[in-house]
Amino acid sequence: MTWVLGNLDPVLRALRQHVVYALVPVLLGLVLAIPLGRLANLNPTVRAVLTNAAGLLYTVPSLALFVFMPAVLGTQILDPVNVVVALTIYTVALLVRTVSDALTAVPGNVVDAANAMGYTPLRRFVGVELPLAVPVIVAGLRVAAVSTISLVTVGAVIGFGGLGLLFTEGFNRSNDAQIVTGIVLVLLLALVVDSALLLAGRLLTPWQRARTRKAGATT
Amino acid sequence: MNLFGWLFTPENWTMTGGILARLAEHLGYTALTLLVSVVVAVPLGAWIGHTGRGGFLVVGLANGLRALPTLGLLVLLATFLGLSLLGPLITLIVLAVPAVLAGTYAGIRNVDPAVVDAARGMGMRGPEVLWKVELPNALPLIIGGLRSATLQVIATATIAAYVSLGGLGRFIIDGLGQRDFSVMIGGSILVALLAIIADLLLGGLQKLIVSPGLQATGRTAAPRRLRAVPTRPEPVREAA
Amino acid sequence: MIEFRGVTKRFPDGTVAVDELDLVAEQGRITVFVGPSGCGKTTSLRMINRMIEPTGGELHVDGRDVLAADPAELRRGIGYVIQQAGLFPHRTIVDNIATVPMLVGSSKKAARDRAMELMEIVGLDTSMARRYPAQLSGGQQQRVGVARALAADPPVLLMDEPFSAVDPIVRESLQDELLRLQSELGKTIVFVTHDIDEAIKLGDRVAVFRVGGKLAQYDEPGVLLSRPVDDFVDSFVGRDRGYRGLGFLSSDDIPLGPLPVLSVGDPLPDDGWSLVVDGTGRPLGWVAAGDGPIGEDDVVPGGSLYTVGSGSLRGALDAALSSPSGQGVAVDADGRVAGAVTADAVLAALPAARDAA
Amino acid sequence: MIEFRGVTKRFPDGTVAVDELDLVAEQGRITVFVGPSGCGKTTSLRMINRMIEPTGGELHVDGRDVLAADPAELRRGIGYVIQQAGLFPHRTIVDNIATVPMLVGSSKKAARDRAMELMEIVGLDTSMARRYPAQLSGGQQQRVGVARALAADPPVLLMDEPFSAVDPIVRESLQDELLRLQSELGKTIVFVTHDIDEAIKLGDRVAVFRVGGKLAQYDEPGVLLSRPVDDFVDSFVGRDRGYRGLGFLSSDDIPLGPLPVLSVGDPLPDDGWSLVVDGTGRPLGWVAAGDGPIGEDDVVPGGSLYTVGSGSLRGALDAALSSPSGQGVAVDADGRVAGAVTADAVLAALPAARDAA
Amino acid sequence: ACGGGSDPLAGGGQPADTDQNTVVVGAANFTESQILASVFAQALQAKGVTVETRPPIGSREAYIPALKDGSIDLIPEYSGTLLQYLDKAATQTEPDQVYTALQSTLGTADPNLIVLDKAEAENKDAVVVTKETAAQLSAPTIDALAARCGELVFGGPPEFQTRPDGIPGIEKTYNCTFKSYRSLDAGGTLTVTALKNGDVQAADLFTTDPAIPANEFVVLDDPKSNFAAQNVVPLINKAKATPQVVDALNAVTAKLTTQELLGMGEAAGASDKPSVETIARDWLKRQGLV
């Protein structure tokens, strides 16, 4: 604790950096995963290709992926874009399947009803399928966000900022307090982001609460 | 520079500290981790799933540990335990247990309640229900959990190299230090290949030991309704 | 009017779901498709709004060639109601109903006002407008489904087993409601069911399909019951069809016999059964012969009641058969005892009623 | 014999699902529990094999106090069939059926042999033995469920809406199968359904529950139809109950009238309808008056047939009502025309049949 | 450099996208480098230069490309190893020779980079053994160790294994081939722990490491000068070396002695683990530089 108070500035700087490195990829990943997940549901082959590619990306160690990035992107070695892109790739890999599953789980008769009422495909996707997929997507997003927050720390090994610095530096100097601070902050950040997503998911799906209320009332 | 040349140089495979030796170490760490995780998590998950008590624990544990930064845990343990294998092993177990636990728990919970009810109605006692009905039916999800744990562990075992242990991560960390890109990429490719092969093997195992009655049989397999929370824990990787 | 001319549907896997169907669903009438599972009812219905593309033949809705129309637009002009309603779980009831008007460009306000009207029309309390579908019972959901299909005031309504997921009592009330609605709105309705009773009750004409997508018989329900064209239709229409057929024969000609009634407190009758009524003349039940005044406990619930005017021979016969005394209780529209009806009287009226039908 | 004595079930949340139930399910008979949803049928049934613990009262199965027995052992001696069968998806059909014998210690071989026998008994082809449940249709799965419950040859069988998930046609064949089986096996069966028709068809006695877990009426089905004790039972038993009640009255006393028959090729009758039979005397259909010889095309399918001996007044009346000529066709056990039955004759026989019942 | 090279680690040569006047200070991934980087950064700030600091980057093999591609502008360096990194054939070992050679080598290797004045402070890599091991040697020198190299496991940072003055240098200069090499870290906890626990018998540590006296380790002499002089020098992007910057940094190196370096290292090891910024600021204050 005394260590934290004495080093508030660098800790807060690391935290700020961490937030940026973690949240940008999550948001980007979500934005990319939605159309990809939709694409995956077009036919089984596309789905197989996309989910297998996603699974494959998952087997690439993150440290290696960070290091590959400049080669692929032509960026500078310490460019934060490397981390952001690498983590975005992980998020997309994680979410494509979730989005695809979520869209598959939309009740067939609801989609059918939408078609029968004369919805055009795009309008149906935005107006019916996507809202109904929100609960599952949010669940997947929570997983992705939490893992990304924890994954950002690895960047510290090769010179990117974030709370991982507290690990590498604390390790170099045998400073347990510093390492523990890092762990606690990562956990706290994950908790805060997770709760925020949970809350956002609730706000986006008022009909879900209606359902549980009813279920509660009838027992 | 030939990025893949390193992989195709035979002496890189056979020398002391070469690929074969590292591969063996990597497999060793992974196997040990999975063994311990299965021994701990399967009985625990099965018991919690069967009794229905402590489900919140599984969910909380799975979510909480996901956020725990592997690198942080690793270095923290290394400052206490030094260079022993114990630190990385604990770290990897902490990574693997939630996946196996959640898979087992979800597997047992997902068994059709009507089937469990029928089993009890036929006069099976608690352990019989668990052994003869719940576990065989939960097997696909249990192995699913094991598969995602395996993927994570293989990928993450590379960080053991950060605290001076062996395994394929050596190539990544040493290559990083030496700025030898071909070694790093070669090491990464090996890790990815290993993960894929392990996953295929486990997939084969699943086909072999899961009852054919549970494997999707085309038209008749009714699609299960998806839960709001994915029951099969997604593979999560925290460090490499 | 909906016209099928040689319409065929062969699925890519080779299944012929509908085979050279020729059929006209008349303007302002309810046409029911009925038949065993897999006989192509749903496929035929869904070709009308091009949810399924025919592979052969022609299909016209109100003179318009379905195959030449833009599907989305075509569908906006055809109401469609399916089993379990297929409501949008994420929208409130009023917004569910307002969907099509908003799709075709009505203002939100206008669409919602119309939706509120429709809720009343289908018998839903408007206080439910802000609820979500999950907060409604199955029967209420079906009403919302009907209201939603009616929202754009389409001349044509397609209904695919809309009531099969609700329990029998609610189903009956939904059927009655549909008949009431139809008597006001006069839509051209095609209704799919696999329940022959439902078909007979709702259909102006009933098309019986056989497996393989062939039309076996297309007739008015009374004709279907009395003259099935072959053994398939015969067996499908089922046992009891003689009795059920009475439901299509008017009971106007049945003479009512006198039915002396007693009240609670009167002395019990000397022999046989007597009907007991309340102060307003509504039947309470029967009492058997005995001594002393009639107590509440002496009254035995009676059989089914036969309502004069709105009744069929079926109701009259059942009233007679279910009464302990053999005398069915006929009541007027207010539920007051109007007289007695006997099974013999029903049988006597049968030939005349058959000729009249 | 299963005896409920003042059995009550109050769930921890305060719901009283079953309230002081007194009821005896007789040895070797089918007792049906029927009633609206949530009335406590399932709860009552499951207390018999202690899947639910009663909170009050006593329960005896074949004289043995259920509450004193070891639950697992008790259950092995009571067959239990539930909706959608609850089969073990990971075991083959034969192993599903062999479960209980193996549980009580039979050798694998003996248990499987027995299972194969049972497959035949419930009407399943033994070639399906090695399949898994997912590879069977719903109706076949239900048969497996019944076979599995019978495997240990338990004297008592509990069945909770076993047929409600299959379609009406399959359901009817399963019901018939159950009645056939029961006539051979003579088990003590308690059967839960919410379908009054099923209850009336299967039950030797029917217990009607009302919501709140109270027994409203417990009687033979014929009595239930003719004398519902109150308005609740009355409305639950439903319309057409007078007619349906005829199904429980024997038709033995109905006099058959003469029924002249023609063959294909004979000249058409001069007036009215005439019955046409084939070479063995089985009815082909009716022909209307006309000129010239009878062609195949002239024959109109007739009404339902009334089988002498095994028939009820219901069948006889329907045969008469559904015949175009007003004369129902009575056939003997071989399907040969035995004579004519008229509606008047049925009505005339009614009082005697009622007295006899 | 869109498209990048086949070896991204070679850097793209893209100019820094930061403000032209901002000096981006980097550090290697060990504590002393971080302290020195912070000293530089704060000294520059005190003189009104806009400074940005980057998290510690890793080994030289990582940060030199970062300097080249403009990701960072300034980093504390050590004259000898830098020279050897740039010119594997370099033989100079004396501080001034090394410094001069470095300047000329740098001029040809990468004209965009220059070194400023060297400090007197030296911090060399050194072969370090435990007291017990040293006691078994005839003399505390690498020469004396050479005979037993075959029985010993050597520990050091991954890059030491391939660096010219690392294992290859020791092998060449002293004919000493260790039994095996264990990759640890750059003079950090791992190496110290490994040596202390006997996981390795000899290790690469830095001469200023406070862990050496604390654990009674013995620094072996280097009579054949495998390790060149290692004076602290600021390595800087020429474009950023304005007179203002040069003056500020030269003022720092003028005061920086080996003793001062040791002092800061000890401060870092103190139980309250002050931040490197604090250590640097305290030192600068004491020296009257801020």
Ligand SMILES: Nc1ncnc2c1ncn2[C@@H]1O[C@H](COP(=O)(O)OP(=O)(O)OP(=O)(O)O)[C@@H](O)[C@H]1O
């Ligand atoms: N997309 C399809 N591809 C192949 N065959 C199909 C498809 N849809 C339906 N069929 C087949 O076409 C036939 C008719 O199906 P349809 O759904 O019209 O029957 P239905 O009369 O509505 O039956 P149900 O009462 O079960 O709803 C069936 O044999 C069915 O299996």
Ligand SMILES: Nc1ncnc2c1ncn2[C@@H]1O[C@H](COP(=O)(O)OP(=O)(O)OP(=O)(O)O)[C@@H](O)[C@H]1O
């Ligand atoms: N575990 C329980 N806890 C609380 N209440 C329960 C429980 N199980 C059943 N009930 C309640 O007890 C009542 C009777 O339930 P039961 O399942 O016996 O009804 P049922 O007659 O079988 O209905 P259905 O026809 O819907 O199957 C219902 O009100 C139900 O909600």
Ligand SMILES: [Mg+2]
């Ligand atoms: Mg259909």
Ligand SMILES: [Mg+2]
């Ligand atoms: Mg029930």
